[in-house]
Amino acid sequence: MSYAHLNAYSRLLRGAHEAVATGRAWPESPRRLIKASWRRSLDAGIDPEGTSAPLVCDPTSMRDIRDTHPLQPLLPLLAQTLSGMADETGHIMIVTDGDGRVLWREGNRTVMRHADRIGLADGHQWGEHDVGTNGIGTALATGRPVHVYSEEHLMRVLHIWSCSAAPITDPDSGRVIGCVDVSGTARSLHPATVALVAATAKLAETQLALRMHERDERLRRRYESLRGRPGILLSATGRVISGDPAGDLGERVHVGERLSPGHRLLLRDGTVAHLEPFSGGYLLHPAPSAAPQPLTLSLLGEGIPTASYGDGDRPLSLRHAELLALLTLHPHGLTAEQLSFHLYGDAGNPVTIRAEIHRLRAQLGEAIAAKPYRLACPVEADFLKVRHLLSSDDPAALARAYPGPLLPRSESPEIRRERDELEAQVRAFLLRRGGPDEWWVYAQTCNGRDDYEVLERLAALPPTDLRSAAARSRLLS
Incomplete structure (x- = not known):
């Protein structure tokens, strides 16, 4: 972008900022990506006059957090790829976890001192719901690489910063586990920076995939040493590794967390199975047939909507009640994109839907299946x-x-x-x-x-x- 274009765009952004501060309609809007991010940020209650990202982690615990994070073994690779370039060009490299919490940073020391003043430092969180539009938070919210030019940040204190960031998805769990970012106090980063950051994120994902395949192979060898190959072999995250040649279970079984031996799971075909820990993964055994428990929904009238599944009634937020109503109306299932359209129309964001479904599954667990999202039990509404x-x-x-x-x-x-x-x-x-x-x-x-x-x-x-x-x-x- 030329300086003339930058100056014109800066004037547009300043007008939009003044409109936000006074509650007026925006005279002109930023580009679509930034406009949507501002909307999300304002809906989350972000104050454009805020001064710093929140500190969410005790500095004394940072070492343990880093050591247990799946990106820790890849830090030398990330640093070799980006930190040298960042230092030479007056920028810093940031690596966060999936919530936008800063785990590592390297680069230009002068820029790091400036970064300390706004909380662009270890233990501070940079999600959109924490500091509004920024490279890290917006990349995590959209699930794709982004560049945020200085005045595109919603918080004015960030207007001297520009950043390029890309999310990192763990191929094992399928979840976004981190973000890599290059930030600096220059008015604009080189156009190639976002491409370099995106390539670095893909390189990290490739390394994670290689490590995953090595773990799978070790687990598969132990599984094949068992006579008769009992059960279906799953990874620790529920990926199907062996024992399901017809692909009836799909790519993944939702195994949840803190499972006890003999835990019962409701599979996508409605059958029940037992889950047995096995050498860092799981074995899935068919269970004697039993009628799956129903999901009971009370969604009519002016009272609080409720769901009953297993151990009693649960009050539902309006958004969760809407999702369950839509899944009931579409028994064959809906993708995140389809759910987003049915809920919000063209203005919907599938990332928001995936987050809400994740929270809903934490309450109802095996009642909700994925790929596509659907109700995997009888429904009484x-x-x-x-x-x-x-x-x-x-x-x-x-x-x-x-x-x-x-x-x-x-x-x-x-x-x-x-x-x-x-x-x-x-x-x-x-x-x-x-x-x-x-x-x-x-x-x-x-x-x-x-x-x-x-x-x-x-x-x-x-x-x-x-x-x-x-x-x-x-x-x-």
Whole structure:
């Protein structure tokens, strides 16, 4: 980018910053990547006048954290690739974990002293939800290499910095485990920097893959030494290594954490299996067939949505309730991209969906399968029951089963369509086949309270019927 273009873009960004500070509409927006990042950052409550990244790790524990991180053996490779270039050009190399917490840094000493003032140092966290738009946090949020030019940072204190960063994905677990970044106080980095950083991240992923294959081969040899090759061999992260030639389990089984011997898993085909620790991995054995426990969802009405699975009811956030409703409506499963579209339309971000599904699986575990995301157990949902009752001839049962609309606070386009359709069908059914008792029950729902036709019918009841007086009162209010 030429200096003329940089100056023009800087003016645009300054105008956008002033609009953010005063709560006005942006006169012009930054490029799409940065605009989306600013939106996420502002939604997370980031203050553009903040001064530093938060310190989230006790400095005395940093050595243990580094030593146990999977990128620790690759640090010499990363340093050899980037730190020399960073030092010579007046920049620093940063390596973080998957949450954006700085684990290592090397490079120009003068720049590191400047970095200390803003928390670009060991133990400080640089996720978008911590400091807003920045190379590390935005690369982790989008899952791809990014370059953030100085005034594209949301926090003003970072406007003298520019950075290029790329996430590092562990091929074993499939999770983003870190980020490599080159940052400096120059107004702009060389255009090739982001490509070099991306290549370095890919080099790290290649080395991680080689180490993974070596571990797999050692585990496979031990497995093959067992007579009869019992069970299916999994890695410690649940990858299928051997014993499933037809590929029925897919590439990975969700094994969770802190598993006890004999732990039961619900597989993607609905069968149950036992998990047995084996030489740093697992063996999966078929279990005697048993009916899988159902997932019970209560998503109708104005109360807090809940899910029941195994050990009692759990309150659901609106976002988790929406995800479970969508997966119930699509029993064959949805990708993160499809879920994002159904929830947010074109403005959706699949990265956000993957994070929410990860949190939801921490609550419901084996009830939710992946690739694609789907419910891997029987589902008993109140709105499905209402659907079934619409085909019956029992208006009393339908009225009792319908406390109100499906997730009335949801703005998801797909859920709104389902909600409106279900509401219209219930109302028409009760008006056509119901009587005063059913109309009165429906009149207690949020939409029925002010339904003119329903209230008129109730108002026509004998004056001695208290429901008639209540209906007349509502019609007059």
